[in-house]
Amino acid sequence: MDGVKVDGRVERGEQTRRQILRRAAEIASVEGLEGLSIGRLAGELEVSKSGVFAHFGSKEELQLATVRAAAAIFVRQVVDPALVEPPGLGRLTRLMDGWLAYSQNRTFPGGCFFYAVQAEFDARPGRVRDAIAGYAREWNTYVRETVAAIPEVADPEQVAFELIAFLEMANAQSVLHDDPHAYDRARAAVRNRVAQATAAA
Amino acid sequence: MDGVKVDGRVERGEQTRRQILRRAAEIASVEGLEGLSIGRLAGELEVSKSGVFAHFGSKEELQLATVRAAAAIFVRQVVDPALVEPPGLGRLTRLMDGWLAYSQNRTFPGGCFFYAVQAEFDARPGRVRDAIAGYAREWNTYVRETVAAIPEVADPEQVAFELIAFLEMANAQSVLHDDPHAYDRARAAVRNRVAQATAAA
DNA sequence: AAACTAATTGTACGATCGTTCGTACAACTT
DNA sequence: AAGTTGTACGAACGATCGTACAATTAGTTT
Incomplete structure (x- = not known):
């Protein structure tokens, strides 16, 4: 009855x-x-190269599976925790803080996984780029809708654009210059922009 | 008397x-x-692989030279044109517009050269990363000082952080999603942030 | 014209890349 | 117990990587 695997x-x-x-x-x-x-991956995991390869059948399929796996980690670490807050300012704040923590605590050793692969694949065609672009769109949409749930905000799309820009900038600066201050700057920028947007005329 | 090369x-x-x-x-x-x-580079330029190699002596040296060459193009296209304006709001505006034009008109086919290589090298050690980080620092400093030349602005470092974030976000979105709208959003964000910063209490 | 120098080429190398194939072995089915 | 399935392995493939070095071509100097 249950979907539990019994095959060891x-x-x-x-x-x-x-x-x-x-x-x-x-x-x-x-x-x-x-x-x-694939060879290096196998070496670090101390398994055979062909063993790794057999799981995916091609390098592109490995890359796609890696992107999917990273997305799952991202959702669990950033998106889900914010959902405990009801829609509104509280959820947005939780989301921004969650993202900055995800980047700062190096869930992935190179900082945000998607920042790295986005810049790598943004200019070449292919299925990997499409997958990355798809997740990026989902993230944009989610942030925009989270902002839009705050009634005072006039232009959620513009605000979402700017907030995401602050997050990615913090990640980039922090990784490149080993400068944790960048996160403080991003937090200040987010606070300021949200305050401006919610100060209705 | 002159330093002109006479050797053909x-x-x-x-x-x-x-x-x-x-x-x-x-x-x-x-x-x-x-x-x-190196092989691909030689193929596209229709010269020999060893000919390309001989110019640099190693791949790392080729990468370093490429970064320097890109920096020179960037300065000529973005930094220099802004210097015709006297320090102040006019120069900052010119600088921001120049950067967005540099990204939008695809001076480099993949968008901003430094966005691409920053994300690629930010997390690994080595001379290439150091060179990229050095140029990034120079750029940060230059934007900050350009902002600081506007007397009303209280925290130039914070403003510079946010403005650069808008620029890079526009580049990233535009390249990944083929969306020229991102530049409009960045222009609006820059205008709004500068207006906020120069509206003295 | 000969000697020299700098840019470029051709050939070759060891290493690593993604990929293919046949095999070994453990786990499940009958 | 015999047969089947799924994971993992080792060896080898052609291609490409960065690099080395001797030969060649083109331009300069004597």
């Missing part, structure tokens, strides 16, 4: 697959999804 | 070197500085 072989397979994708996302956040090589 | 051989060498670096920067803005391979 596929259970074991899914576990190694999870381990592979976890490590793959970590590497990709530092070296990019192209810098992520 | 080194003259020719410097010209091919310039061509190599121009193409290298174009490729790197799309594929990254690692995706930039």
Whole structure:
């Protein structure tokens, strides 16, 4: 009746697959999804190259699976915790703080996974770019709707654009210059912009 | 008396070197500085692989030279034109507009060169990262000082942080989603933030 | 014209890339 | 117990990577 796997072989397979994708996302956040090589991944995990390859069938499929795995981690770490707050200012604040914490505590060693891979794939065609663009759109939409749930805000799309810009800037500065101050600056920027937007005329 | 090269051989060498670096920067803005391979570069330029290699002696040196060449293009296209305006609000506006035009008109086919390579190298050690970080610092400083030349602005560092965030966000969105609207949003964000900062109490 | 110098080329190298294939072994089914 | 399925492995493939070095071409100096 239940969907629980009873086959110990596929259970074991899914576990190694999870381990592979976890490590793959970590590497990709530092070296990019192209810098992520199957041989190196296998070496670090101490499994065979062909074993890793067999799980995905192609490098592109590995990259796509890595993006999906990273998205799941992102949702669990950033999106879900904000949902405990009711829609409104409180949820938005929780969302912004959650994102900055996600970046600052280095959930991925190279900072935000999607910042890294977005910049890597934004200018080339292909399924990987499409997947990344899709998640980016989802994130934009979610932030915009979270902002739009605050009745005083006149232009949620514009506000969402600016807020996301602050987050990514903090991540970029922090990683490149090893400067935790960037997060303070982003927090101040978010606070200021939200205050401005909610100060109805 | 003059420092003009009279040797036709080194003259020719410097010209091919310039061509190599121009193409290298174009490729790197799309594929990254690692995706930039000597063999491919040679193929596209229809010269020999060893000919390209001989100009730099190592891949890392080619990458460093490419970053320097891109920085020179950036300065000529963004920084210099703003210097015709006297320090103050006019220069800042010119600088912001110049940057957005530089990104929008695809001076580099992959959008802003430095956005691409920053995200690629921000998390790994090495001379290339150091060079990129150095230029990024210079750019931050220059924007901050341009803002600071406007007497009404209380916290130039904070304002510069936010303005640069808008620029990079516009570039990222535009390239990833093929959405020219992002530049309008960035222009609106810059206008609004500058207006807020110059509205003295 | 000969000697020299700088830019460019051709050939070759070891390493690593993604990928393919046949095999070994554990776990499940009958 | 015999047969089937799924995961993981080792070895090898052609291609490409960065790099090395000797030969060649073009331009300068004597």
